[in-house]
Amino acid sequence: MTALLNEDERALRDAVRSFLDKKVAPLVAAHEQARTFPWELLPQLYDFGYVRGGVPEAAGGDELPMMMQAILMEEAGRCWGSLRTTVNVQGMVARVLGAAADAAQAERFLKPLLAGRRFGWFGLTEPDAGSDAGALRTTARRTPDGFVVNGSKLYITNALGCDFGILFVRLVDSGGTDHGVTGLLVDAAESQFGVHDIPHMPLRSTTSCELTFDDTLVPLGNVLGKPGGGLSLGMAAVNAGRLNMAMGAVGLSQACLEESIKFCRQREQFGKPIAGFQLVQQMVVEIATLTETSRLLGYHAARSIDAGEPGRYECSMAKYYCGESAGRAATLALQLHGGAGLMEESPVERYFRDAREATIPEGTSQIQILHLGKALLGHSALR
Numbered sequence: 001m002t003a004l005l006n007e008d009e010r011a012l013r014d015a016v017r018s019f020l021d022k023k024v025a026p027l028v029a030a031h032e033q034a035r036t037f038p039w040e041l042l043p044q045l046y047d048f049g050y051v052r053g054g055v056p057e058a059a060g061g062d063e064l065p066m067m068m069q070a071i072l073m074e075e076a077g078r079c080w081g082s083l084r085t086t087v088n089v090q091g092m093v094a095r096v097l098g099a100a101a102d103a104a105q106a107e108r109f110l111k112p113l114l115a116g117r118r119f120g121w122f123g124l125t126e127p128d129a130g131s132d133a134g135a136l137r138t139t140a141r142r143t144p145d146g147f148v149v150n151g152s153k154l155y156i157t158n159a160l161g162c163d164f165g166i167l168f169v170r171l172v173d174s175g176g177t178d179h180g181v182t183g184l185l186v187d188a189a190e191s192q193f194g195v196h197d198i199p200h201m202p203l204r205s206t207t208s209c210e211l212t213f214d215d216t217l218v219p220l221g222n223v224l225g226k227p228g229g230g231l232s233l234g235m236a237a238v239n240a241g242r243l244n245m246a247m248g249a250v251g252l253s254q255a256c257l258e259e260s261i262k263f264c265r266q267r268e269q270f271g272k273p274i275a276g277f278q279l280v281q282q283m284v285v286e287i288a289t290l291t292e293t294s295r296l297l298g299y300h301a302a303r304s305i306d307a308g309e310p311g312r313y314e315c316s317m318a319k320y321y322c323g324e325s326a327g328r329a330a331t332l333a334l335q336l337h338g339g340a341g342l343m344e345e346s347p348v349e350r351y352f353r354d355a356r357e358a359t360i361p362e363g364t365s366q367i368q369i370l371h372l373g374k375a376l377l378g379h380s381a382l383r
């Protein structure tokens with residue numbers, strides 16, 4: 001792995017890993033059990049480039065190469081899935097704001113977000129618009145008093161822990177004309193809407209919320225970017241989110257490998273460490289191989305973007321392969337731990353639950369396959 005990174009990249013990896021191992025890892029089990037999250041730690045993480053890394057310097061960000069951002073997400077994934085998801089979503093919100101916020105919006109939302117004083121949710125998915133995100137139905141009707149929003153959003157990460165969000169809606173003018181999907185900034189301090197957490201299996205230190213808008217009033221100045229430009233803004237953030245998820249999955253596979261090696265060396269059966277049994281070695285080697293191949297694909301996607309290529313194909317392939325591989329790595333790690341792996345006191349129990357998430361948000365594995373199929377064959381299987 002070290003040979004794949006230059007000196008600066010290695011220094012970043014070592015520094016962030018050391019911080020996460022010392023300051024964050026010891027907190028994980030208690031937070032997961034209580035279903036809480038240490039929001040106060042985030043500004044220290046942003047100093048490494050989390051969240052700020054995907055925002056241009058001109059907009060107040062760190063504008064890190066994609067390879068550096070990939071390393072950050074890999075390390076977050078190795079430490080804690082809930083942390084990786086939280087910084088990924090904050091990064092997507094920051095990225096959209098960095099691309100589209102006007103000066104007043106940047107002052108009010110982006111600046112405090114990059115300082116770790118405000119936190120935002122990313123509201124695209126709806127009950128009837130998941131993989132087919134463009135089919136969303138939430139509307140914002142323009143009136144002299146502001147936009148009147150009606151509809152609902154589903155599975156919105158950390159909406160309960162955030163104080164504003166980017167809501168993707170269909171913008172309709174007073175005459176009823178549909179201007180297409182548009183981003184609206186929704187500030188909990190000025191707009192009323194319903195939020196509740198849906199109990200979920202993975203990432204227990206995040207909330208996964210349903211949002212309901214029933215004649216919710218949003219100020220006219222809260223339109224983000226051009227009316228009708230919301231889907232391309234949102235999908236650009238989702239594309240970056242794909243690589244982040246892929247790299248988080250690489251980190252999770254790495255954690256499965258490290259925990260399995262440790263366990264197999266110390267657990268004894270039949271009078272010797274189980275590390276000496278051939279079938280055990282086969283499982284450990286499979287985890288190692290999945291981890292290394294995943295890492296290579298993720299780094300390749302990051303380097304393609306840094307070389308000026310669009311990287312969509314590479315990011316889709318990485319998201320698909322790394323997500324599926326993390327699921328297999330976590331299954332093997334759990335098997336290697338025997339009964340201990342099923343107990344909540346073992347980290348592999350958490351890895352197993354969190355790995356199930358890697359194949360779903362930011363485009364499921366099936367949707368990635370269809371993007372790749374279209375790129376290879378020139379025919380879309382979607383419509």
Ligand SMILES: Cc1cc2nc3c(=O)[nH]c(=O)nc-3n(C[C@H](O)[C@H](O)[C@H](O)COP(=O)(O)OP(=O)(O)OC[C@H]3O[C@@H](n4cnc5c(N)ncnc54)[C@H](O)[C@@H]3O)c2cc1C
Nearest residue numbers: 122123124125130131155156157360361362363364366367
């Ligand atoms: C933990 C978590 C956090 C999330 N956070 C957010 C968030 O912060 N913001 C947000 O907006 N969304 C979020 N999501 C939503 C996520 O993006 C969607 O769950 C995802 O896009 C899939 O949509 P869906 O769940 O409606 O599944 P569906 O689209 O209903 O898919 C169901 C199944 O059908 C398959 N499928 C669908 N269409 C096709 C097709 N054309 N061909 C083949 N198979 C197909 C899918 O692959 C899947 O297996 C989150 C989801 C989860 C689980």
